[in-house]
Amino acid sequence: MSCGNHHDTECSEVLDHLxxxxxxxxxxxxxxxxxxxxxxxSPCLEKYGLEQAxxxxxxxxxxxxxxxxxxxxxxxxRIEHIRAGLPVEGELVSGAEPVHEAGTAAAxxxxxxxxxxxxxxxxx
Numbered sequence: 001m002s003c004g005n006h007h008d009t010e011c012s013e014v015l016d017h018l019x020x021x022x023x024x025x026x027x028x029x030x031x032x033x034x035x036x037x038x039x040x041x042s043p044c045l046e047k048y049g050l051e052q053a054x055x056x057x058x059x060x061x062x063x064x065x066x067x068x069x070x071x072x073x074x075x076x077x078r079i080e081h082i083r084a085g086l087p088v089e090g091e092l093v094s095g096a097e098p099v100h101e102a103g104t105a106a107a108x109x110x111x112x113x114x115x116x117x118x119x120x121x122x123x124x
Contacts, residue, residue, distance in 0.1 A: 003043045014044050019046075022055055035053045 003011055014037045020026045038045040057093050067075075081087070 003041050006039065007037055007041060008080060009037045011037075011041060011044055014038075014041075015047060018051055078102060 014034055017026065017030070017034065021031060026034070040046055
């Protein structure tokens with residue numbers, strides 16, 4: 001997305017880092033760049049406002065639920081795999097079948113919080 005105007009920080013870069021900004025996971029210098037961009041770019045400010053409202057709605061609706069510890073562990077492990085550049089469960093590796101560490105494809109997908117597809121069930 002681009003508003004068509006020139007900005008010091010491109011719209012695409014701002015939107016790529018929007019959730020980091022919303023989650024307060026950015027350094028102050030980067031936050032300042034995004035704040036400056038929002039002041040001069042109404043489409044990005046609108047997108048920011050929408051995502052902020054959705055995040056607040058989810059928090060209000062699901063804020064009291066805690067994720068099971070095994071799900072939290074799986075998510076953190078997957079994040080570490082991605083950061084390390086390693087293949088993760090369900091990802092294709094050079095034309096091979098999806099990688100599954102243990103169990104069936106449908107059970108793995110359900111356990112990871114991913115949607116269970118008809119293809120995964122059919123493989124099982």
